[in-house]
Amino acid sequence: MLLEIKNLHAKVEGKEILKGINLNINEGEVHAIMGPNGSGKSTLAQVLAGREDYEITEGEVIYNGKNLLELSPEDRAREGIFLAFQYPVEIPGVSNTNLLKTAMNEIRKYRGQEALDAMEFLTLLKEKMKIVELDQSLINRSVNEGFSGGEKKKNEIFQMAVLEPQLSILDETDSGLDIDALRIVANGITKLKSDKNAIIVVTHYQRLLNYIIPDFVHVLYKGQIIKSGGKDLALELEDKGYDWLKVDKFQVTG
Amino acid sequence: MDKYKNIKESFLNNFKDFENSLNGESKSDFHKIRKQAFNNFYELDFPDRKNEEWRYTNISPLLQQSFSIPNNNIKLDATDLPNHILKGIDAYVMIFVNGKFSAEHSHLENIQKGIKIRCLADCIKNNDKDLLQHFGKYADCKNNIFTSLSTAFTTDGAFITVDDNCVIEKPIYLLFLTKAGNVNIQTQPRNLIVAGKNSQLKVIEHFSSTDNSTYFTNTITEIVAQENAVIDHVKLQEESINAFHIARMEVDQERSSNFTSHLISTGGKLSRNDLTSKFNGEGGEAMLNGLFLIEKDQLFDVHSFIDHAKPNCNSHEHYKGILDDDSHGVFNGKIMVRKDAQKTNAFQENNNILLSTNSLINTKPQLEIFADDVKCSHGATIGQLDNDAKFYLKSRGIGEEASKEILLHAFASDVVNHIKIDAVKNYAEEIITERINERKKES
Ligand SMILES: Nc1ncnc2c1ncn2[C@@H]1O[C@H](COP(=O)(O)OP(=O)(O)OP(=O)(O)O)[C@@H](O)[C@H]1O
Ligand SMILES: [Mg+2]
Numbered sequence: 191m192l193l194e195i196k197n198l199h200a201k202v203e204g205k206e207i208l209k210g211i212n213l214n215i216n217e218g219e220v221h222a223i224m225g226p227n228g229s230g231k232s233t234l235a236q237v238l239a240g241r242e243d244y245e246i247t248e249g250e251v252i253y254n255g256k257n258l259l260e261l262s263p264e265d266r267a268r269e270g271i272f273l274a275f276q277y278p279v280e281i282p283g284v285s286n287t288n289l290l291k292t293a294m295n296e297i298r299k300y301r302g303q304e305a306l307d308a309m310e311f312l313t314l315l316k317e318k319m320k321i322v323e324l325d326q327s328l329i330n331r332s333v334n335e336g337f338s339g340g341e342k343k344k345n346e347i348f349q350m351a352v353l354e355p356q357l358s359i360l361d362e363t364d365s366g367l368d369i370d371a372l373r374i375v376a377n378g379i380t381k382l383k384s385d386k387n388a389i390i391v392v393t394h395y396q397r398l399l400n401y402i403i404p405d406f407v408h409v410l411y412k413g414q415i416i417k418s419g420g421k422d423l424a425l426e427l428e429d430k431g432y433d434w435l436k437v438d439k440f441q442v443t444g
Numbered sequence: 445m446d447k448y449k450n451i452k453e454s455f456l457n458n459f460k461d462f463e464n465s466l467n468g469e470s471k472s473d474f475h476k477i478r479k480q481a482f483n484n485f486y487e488l489d490f491p492d493r494k495n496e497e498w499r500y501t502n503i504s505p506l507l508q509q510s511f512s513i514p515n516n517n518i519k520l521d522a523t524d525l526p527n528h529i530l531k532g533i534d535a536y537v538m539i540f541v542n543g544k545f546s547a548e549h550s551h552l553e554n555i556q557k558g559i560k561i562r563c564l565a566d567c568i569k570n571n572d573k574d575l576l577q578h579f580g581k582y583a584d585c586k587n588n589i590f591t592s593l594s595t596a597f598t599t600d601g602a603f604i605t606v607d608d609n610c611v612i613e614k615p616i617y618l619l620f621l622t623k624a625g626n627v628n629i630q631t632q633p634r635n636l637i638v639a640g641k642n643s644q645l646k647v648i649e650h651f652s653s654t655d656n657s658t659y660f661t662n663t664i665t666e667i668v669a670q671e672n673a674v675i676d677h678v679k680l681q682e683e684s685i686n687a688f689h690i691a692r693m694e695v696d697q698e699r700s701s702n703f704t705s706h707l708i709s710t711g712g713k714l715s716r717n718d719l720t721s722k723f724n725g726e727g728g729e730a731m732l733n734g735l736f737l738i739e740k741d742q743l744f745d746v747h748s749f750i751d752h753a754k755p756n757c758n759s760h761e762h763y764k765g766i767l768d769d770d771s772h773g774v775f776n777g778k779i780m781v782r783k784d785a786q787k788t789n790a791f792q793e794n795n796n797i798l799l800s801t802n803s804l805i806n807t808k809p810q811l812e813i814f815a816d817d818v819k820c821s822h823g824a825t826i827g828q829l830d831n832d833a834k835f836y837l838k839s840r841g842i843g844e845e846a847s848k849e850i851l852l853h854a855f856a857s858d859v860v861n862h863i864k865i866d867a868v869k870n871y872a873e874e875i876i877t878e879r880i881n882e883r884k885k886e887s
Binding site: 239240241242262263264266267268272273275278279281282283284288289290292293294296297300332333349353 | 830832833835836837838839840841842843844846847850851853854855857858
């Protein structure tokens with residue numbers, strides 16, 4: 191198993207947000223996580239990436255046989271975890287290429303590989319840029335600074351393409367994209383998918399899932415996964431919303 | 445006042461020695477200015493923290509010292525200059541060693557027509573009329589004890605004049621190298637720059653030291669930008685960690701002139717930079733940028749004053765500080781918009797990063813606006829590195845220290861990127877990188 195989340199509880203500023211998450215993910219799988227605003231989807235994503243603002247109060251997360259919660263954010267990335275942010279951060283004065291070069295080489299060093307030389311790195315960037323049809327001018331600019339919403343999301347997937355993670359967590363990468371951008375981003379993700387890696391797709395909509403067919407769909411509600419199913423569940427949610435599930439949930443636990 | 449009697453007496457003795465060494469020159473017109481300035485100095489009190497202008501900057505560590513006039517016969521070692529001179533700069537070069545012009549090390553060949561680059565010492569000796577016309581007219585001694593002191597001991601510096609309509613291609617690079625060799629010396633580099641109508645000029649002042657001696661640099665630069673002149677000024681302050689550095693720059697801007705200043709500093713033990721730019725005519729532009737990086741127990745103070753005396757002028761100020769350990773920074777940005785100065789645009793920003801819990805910054809905008817149709821804005825931030833940005837970098841596999849380094853560089857780079865002369869920009873980048881790497885080694 192690639193990722194095993196057991197009874198995960200997390201708190202922020204004294205408030206419990208995740209209230210016992212259980213989730214198993216194997217290599218080659220795509221898991222969609224859906225749920226209403228404020229249900230804890232991004233919190234789960236950030237906790238997995240190692241954000242220190244959240245306090246883990248209970249539970250464990252095993253990634254590739256390792257206790258994930260003990261690893262620093264950078265070591266998680268070096269172990270192959272990648273988070274595409276719901277709100278990618280703007281970093282004035284740091285170029286995209288500089289970020290990626292530093293990241294790439296720190297990851298390679300961690301894995302005992304040699305640093306890429308300038309030529310190899312540029313060749314790699316050129317190749318990966320095509321995957322999300324990213325403009326050359328954007329990669330020389332400061333990270334996300336002044337990028338449009340769509341460009342920011344493309345840039346996240348571009349970084350994913352360069353870093354080749356084993357577990358990608360895409361937090362609403364589809365939100366705010368027009369149809370063309372959605373197609374480009376979705377095709378990019380599809381190209382990066384293999385039977386060796388896994389993807390968690392956090393989304394509110396079915397439309398991304400038309401491209402990236404999930405093996406499982408989970409509904410996160412008030413910090414718990416209250417329902418899991420196959421790809422049809424997403425369609426059902428799009429159609430009916432979440433209210434019918436909340437009733438279900440009470441019946442299960444009540 | 446009596447508390448500082450010792451240091452005053454020591455300056456008095458120095459002044460007597462200085463006069464005795466002057467021989468014939470002590471009868472010159474210029475020396476009258478010095479004498480007047482010394483009398484001023486002797487009458488004035490050193491500012492203490494009750495003085496609003498010095499509220500956050502305690503100069504008593506300076507006043508506990510005593511300083512001597514440097515020996516004239518200092519010899520540079522083979523490595524002294526190459527280690528300090530700005531690499532790869534194509535400029536007219538004036539080197540000052542312990543405050544004294546060294547023709548031997550300077551490069552003033554093939555100078556473009558329309559510019560005169562002279563050392564002050566020669567002009568003083570020759571009772572130069574131009575010098576007497578401008579000297580001390582902008583940096584007034586009357587109420588300033590440090591200016592009085594500096595003026596009293598003025599011996600050398602750069603005197604640069606540019607004719608009307610002359611665009612000077614090469615920058616002028618002034619290196620003030622101190623080789624104190626553990627003798628507490630005082631130097632008072634004094635520069636005067638007069639740029640004629642429609643002229644353009646770039647000047648770099650670089651303060652550096654061969655060792656970590658304690659010494660006192662008390663320097664003044666007066667600048668006149670005549671109508672429509674464009675002046676680009678950079679100051680690199682890399683004094684000894686034990687140095688006292690008191691500096692004043694006074695800029696007089698005539699109609700439609702454009703003045704840019706960059707101050708890149710790694711401080712000293714105590715440094716104070718006063719910068720004043722005054723608009724004497726309409727349509728002037730002033731841009732003051734600065735970056736300081738301080739650590740240990742360094743105290744760094746910058747006081748800027750933009751005097752919008754005339755309408756339709758724009759000023760843009762941006763100072764940034766990176767403070768570590770127990771260091772203390774002070775930023776005071778005064779903007780005066782006088783009654784007639786309608787349509788003034790004044791923008792001021794001061795951003796600081798505190799890398800340690802013991803570092804401290806006092807930042808104070810001081811807006812005095814007497815006109816009604818003006819746009820003024822100011823802002824100050826004090827903080828740590830942006831946590832969201834740091835987490836973003838770490839989530840890409842970049843370690844804690846490397847992330848900090850990247851963000852510090854980014855913070856510093858927007859000031860540095862405005863420097864137009866590549867060699868200077870690269871050098872400033874090097875200073876920053878060196879400082880940041882040093883930090884890494886220590887931690
Ligand atoms: N750093 C924080 N400080 C305080 N509250 C937080 C913090 N992070 C998240 N929360 C709260 O936790 C809850 C879950 O937020 P989260 O962002 O995980 O929801 P989400 O499911 O991703 O919502 P959306 O669909 O709107 O993105 C919300 O009530 C939010 O306000
Ligand atoms: Mg969210």
